[in-house]
Amino acid sequence: MPQQQTVCPTCAEPLDPDDAYCGGCGLSLTTPPAVAGPAAATGATGAPGGGPAAVTDHAPAGRPETGHADTGRPAAGGCAHCGAAGVAADGYCESCGKAQPKPRDHQEKALDGIAGVSDRGLRHHRNEDAFTVAGTSLPDGSPAVVAVVCDGVSSSARPDEASAAAVDAASESLLSSLERGSDPADAMRRAITDANAAVTALAHDGRTPVQPGGGVNAPACTYVSAVSSAGLVTIGWVGDTRAYWIPDDRESAEPYRLTEDDSWAARMVSAGLMAEAEAYADPRAHAITGWLGADAEELLPHTVSFTPHVPGVVLVCTDGLWNYAEAATDLAGVVRTDARTEPLAAAQALVAYAVGAGGHDNITVAVLPITPAVEEHEPTLLDLPVQRPAAEGSVGTGAGGPGAVAAVGGPAAAGYDATLPDLPVVPAVPPMPAFAPAVPPATD
Numbered sequence: 001m002p003q004q005q006t007v008c009p010t011c012a013e014p015l016d017p018d019d020a021y022c023g024g025c026g027l028s029l030t031t032p033p034a035v036a037g038p039a040a041a042t043g044a045t046g047a048p049g050g051g052p053a054a055v056t057d058h059a060p061a062g063r064p065e066t067g068h069a070d071t072g073r074p075a076a077g078g079c080a081h082c083g084a085a086g087v088a089a090d091g092y093c094e095s096c097g098k099a100q101p102k103p104r105d106h107q108e109k110a111l112d113g114i115a116g117v118s119d120r121g122l123r124h125h126r127n128e129d130a131f132t133v134a135g136t137s138l139p140d141g142s143p144a145v146v147a148v149v150c151d152g153v154s155s156s157a158r159p160d161e162a163s164a165a166a167v168d169a170a171s172e173s174l175l176s177s178l179e180r181g182s183d184p185a186d187a188m189r190r191a192i193t194d195a196n197a198a199v200t201a202l203a204h205d206g207r208t209p210v211q212p213g214g215g216v217n218a219p220a221c222t223y224v225s226a227v228s229s230a231g232l233v234t235i236g237w238v239g240d241t242r243a244y245w246i247p248d249d250r251e252s253a254e255p256y257r258l259t260e261d262d263s264w265a266a267r268m269v270s271a272g273l274m275a276e277a278e279a280y281a282d283p284r285a286h287a288i289t290g291w292l293g294a295d296a297e298e299l300l301p302h303t304v305s306f307t308p309h310v311p312g313v314v315l316v317c318t319d320g321l322w323n324y325a326e327a328a329t330d331l332a333g334v335v336r337t338d339a340r341t342e343p344l345a346a347a348q349a350l351v352a353y354a355v356g357a358g359g360h361d362n363i364t365v366a367v368l369p370i371t372p373a374v375e376e377h378e379p380t381l382l383d384l385p386v387q388r389p390a391a392e393g394s395v396g397t398g399a400g401g402p403g404a405v406a407a408v409g410g411p412a413a414a415g416y417d418a419t420l421p422d423l424p425v426v427p428a429v430p431p432m433p434a435f436a437p438a439v440p441p442a443t444d
Helices: 038-042 159-179 184-202 264-270 276-281 328-332 343-356
Strands: 106-111 114-119 129-137 143-152 220-229 232-238 242-247 302-306 312-317 363-370
Touching (some): 106 129, 106 343, 114 129, 114 143, 114 343, 129 159, 143 312, 159 184, 184 220, 184 232, 184 302, 220 312, 220 363, 232 242, 232 312, 242 328, 264 276, 312 343, 343 363
Antiparallel strands (some): 114 363, 143 220, 220 232, 232 302, 242 312, 312 363
């Protein structure tokens, strides 16, 4: 993977090569910094060159604490941060130098049976996550819903474009395949291949920076998507974006993580070299070993399918959320109990939770409600009351009149063998597949 992008010399905010100002502290990147006077030294004015003390929370002004969408536009009449009227065409305030909210800073989308929310968080100057949720119909007319979530690799060039290209290509591929009647697992693998091709193409469009040694700093992103159709849930992923199963009843049914990260930490845990808590506390934990893009030497799509037997939701999310609640049981603790019936509210609450916990990264989550159909089956001994004739010489007094058969309704009734054959135990989810080593690590 390419080297880390340029960062602001005063607040270490990541920068794009064409940035004129730091979106965090407002530092001008095209003129020498002003000599620090009393105001600049304390950051009291918030003007360019004010230094790190001027940085408190550079989320767009008016960001609702409840997680509802921002408009993505400057406040009426001027800058969303200081109120000045002079906002340049490049999106920066000519007075305080801060970047104005962008449409991707906060996005929400909800359809019948699925919803998603994405937010820039509090520390990044742009949202490098991308997502979509969509619905379609299978050839037999039954519905299917799709969620795709991608996280741009910050150390690559144009990570925001990489994630957007992957989402667009994968969603179109998934919907087309499902409408043709393709098997969901096959459709998932094809979608990941198509997403990889779209991200790879960015490295060859003439707009990707060339490294000093002559190589291209190829755009890259991680990927996760979910399809729910005909009672089956199929997950596909590359990298460390994740999917979780969260049942409605979290006491009798256990939440479960459906994906296994392509990361240094996951590799250490899988090899038995470190405990999970120790591995994820290591500075190298989030070095990824799988991604989409031109310098991914080998594409290894992962897929898993399962049939939920109890109501619940599937969550697909970036590490901007799961960094604050990694274990499935921990994440379930912050998922609304009505998530299946209110998926948008649940996604909003999860994003708000991550922002409140620090918002150190971009945050994206999609919620897919799952309501299993009630299976019809032939009556068995488990369904029917056990009956025995009335005692000899007695007269039945039930609704059937004299001589009617008396219902006992318990397996211990005399004259009946209550022994039943062993019934197969259907697991909630299949065992996780084994993962082959991928390529040398990179940082997401």
